[in-house]
Every structure is written in structure tokens, then in C-alpha cells.
Amino acid sequence: MLSVRNLVVSGGKGSAQIDIVSDVSFEIERGKVLGLVGESGSGKSITSLAVMGLLPHPQLWVRGGSIELDGADITEEPPYLRVERGHGGVAMIFQEPMTSLNPVLPIGEQIVEAVRVHDGSTGVTARNRAQELLDMVRIPDARLQLNAYPHELSGGMRQRVMIAIALACRPQALIADEPTTALDVTVQLQVLSLIRELCDTFDMGVLFITHDLGVVSELADSVAVMYGGKIVETGPVERLFNTPLHPYTAGLMGCVPDPSAGHRRFQTIPGQAPKPGEITHGCRFAPRCSHAQAICSDDAPTRVTEGARHFAECHFPISRGA
Numbered sequence: 001m002l003s004v005r006n007l008v009v010s011g012g013k014g015s016a017q018i019d020i021v022s023d024v025s026f027e028i029e030r031g032k033v034l035g036l037v038g039e040s041g042s043g044k045s046i047t048s049l050a051v052m053g054l055l056p057h058p059q060l061w062v063r064g065g066s067i068e069l070d071g072a073d074i075t076e077e078p079p080y081l082r083v084e085r086g087h088g089g090v091a092m093i094f095q096e097p098m099t100s101l102n103p104v105l106p107i108g109e110q111i112v113e114a115v116r117v118h119d120g121s122t123g124v125t126a127r128n129r130a131q132e133l134l135d136m137v138r139i140p141d142a143r144l145q146l147n148a149y150p151h152e153l154s155g156g157m158r159q160r161v162m163i164a165i166a167l168a169c170r171p172q173a174l175i176a177d178e179p180t181t182a183l184d185v186t187v188q189l190q191v192l193s194l195i196r197e198l199c200d201t202f203d204m205g206v207l208f209i210t211h212d213l214g215v216v217s218e219l220a221d222s223v224a225v226m227y228g229g230k231i232v233e234t235g236p237v238e239r240l241f242n243t244p245l246h247p248y249t250a251g252l253m254g255c256v257p258d259p260s261a262g263h264r265r266f267q268t269i270p271g272q273a274p275k276p277g278e279i280t281h282g283c284r285f286a287p288r289c290s291h292a293q294a295i296c297s298d299d300a301p302t303r304v305t306e307g308a309r310h311f312a313e314c315h316f317p318i319s320r321g322a
Ligand SMILES: Nc1ncnc2c1ncn2[C@@H]1O[C@H](COP(=O)(O)OP(=O)(O)OP(=O)(O)O)[C@@H](O)[C@H]1O
Pocket: 011, 020, 038, 039, 040, 041, 042, 043, 044, 045, 046, 047, 056, 059, 060, 211, 275, 276
């Protein structure tokens, strides 16, 4: 439904121009959640901002690739413009709702504004729709809460309000960039189950960005793993967790503490992720990869396939005996 093909996002000027996101492709299907995971700086947020048409201009721009929604190219009419023109499309929520909500306006007014921008309704109609949206995101006493200011709500409730604003445009797809990172674990689980429920109820595709593999295993149907601005592995969630092909994916899993393993120290991936433009030859993971061989630093790995929907970019994928 939302299809991103060979996306390249660049930054910098003249000869200092570098690619921050390189050749990224993925698809978001209706009623399914795609988890996008990777270390800090791997390009997850830049990818999602490119899809939304919200890259900071002129520092960053889309240099190549295509972004299609239901077969229509949306690079000319990005999602935020589609919403303003009442076309629906793709909505986005961010990590810290306080930075997106206006602190001096009651939340009801902010949701009414989103409703007005989307379908032009005003007055009682728009207020009723705002209440319906708060009900949808399971805010108790929705009619009363319309008058609350953002600071009167908990972090979890504020994130629900952001989801209600996103739903005001009846999106076909929702991009959620680390929406639960700032929440404590119990509230995090409630917001995750709400997102799953909305995805199922409205047959909405979700791109869920996180660095937390536990969250991905709870929520996602499939996973794309990003490293150094590229997607290095993608596949159905169980397949990718049970039989990772890429050493980086396997390394990320080694970094997840396992409570059943007693006090054993959990493994980390040595070294640091490359900065954009730092590695121009071969595999970007090579300096940190325990499977690396000479070819890895010289030649960019090509795609390997394990089953219909499981791909990785590696010269020596794990399940093939490297
Ligand atoms: N406005 C900008 N101009 C130039 N480079 C940028 C800009 N914004 C981000 N970058 C760089 O792009 C790279 C990818 O950043 P991005 O924010 O997408 O990472 P991320 O995967 O979302 O990380 P995190 O998990 O910390 O949110 C980083 O190296 C960052 O320094």
C-alpha cells in the first residue's frame, strides 16, 4: 500500500555532499505493522521524514527513489499536503508529544483544528468528532477531557491525544517514531496494544520505529533492520528473530538482556556505527563484524534471500554457514 523504493536522502553542499539514507526499500501493508529498528543515527527518522515530505530543507533532500501510496507517486504531493487538502494518506506521531502539542490550548481545540483541516467541519460537528476520536484512543471521560490542557495529562494520555490527532485525517498509514520510548513500561504496553488495535480496526498500515527489539517482537508483523543508512535485513518477525541472516541483526539480539540467563553479562557489538559518508566501500558493518573476510571491505554485499520475504545484504549470511 505504501511503497518506498530505492530511497536516497542526501545532505551537505558541493563536493561535501553525502548520502544519509541509501537505497532504502520497504512496503507497508494494510492492517500490518512493519518495525524499523537500528542503532541511534542509523537513519530511521530521516527515512520517515522523507516519506512524510518533512525533511528539513535545504539541508536534506530526496536525491533518488520513489514513494508511492496505493500506486500514486506521493513525492509531488507529500502526506502533510494531502492531509491539508483532505486526501487522507499518511500520518505521523513522534517520541515526545509535548513538543507537538500546543501547551496553551486545551486538547479539544487542537483535535478540532485537525478535524477542520481534514474535512472542513466546524462547531458541534467538529467537537463531536473530537470526542469520538478521544473515545477511540481510550481516553476516559472524553467529553470532559476535551477541556484539559496538555500539562494536565500524563505522558501516556498525551501520546493518546497525538494518536487521536493523527487519526483525525483518517490515514491509510501511520508512522510512529519511537512513540513509547519516553513512557514507563506499563504505559508503553497500553499504547502498543492501542496501536495494534487501531491497525486491525481501521485496516491501517503502521511503520513503527524503535531501537527496542522487545517492542518489535510484541507488535510487528515484519521487521526491517537499518544500519548506517541502509536496510541490511528484512523479513517476517518470527523468521528474523529465530534465524537472522545478517551478523548485525544477530548482534542486536545478543544485546537484548535475557532474564532466563541469570547474571550472565549480555553481549554488545564492539565499536561504533559509522557516520554518514564515513564508509564508502564494501559493507558498512565490516569494521565491527566478527564474520568479516577480505571481500567485505572491498565489495558491497548483494542481496541474499531465504524464503519468499526474508532478505539480507551480506557476503556470508549466518544461516549459510559463515
Ligand atoms: N538536519 C540534518 N543535517 C545533516 N545530517 C543530519 C540531519 N539530521 C540528522 N542528520 C544525520 O543523519 C543521520 C541519521 O539520523 P536519524 O535522526 O535518522 O537517526 P535515527 O536512526 O532516527 O537515530 P535515533 O535512534 O537516535 O533517533 C545521523 O547521522 C544524523 O547525524
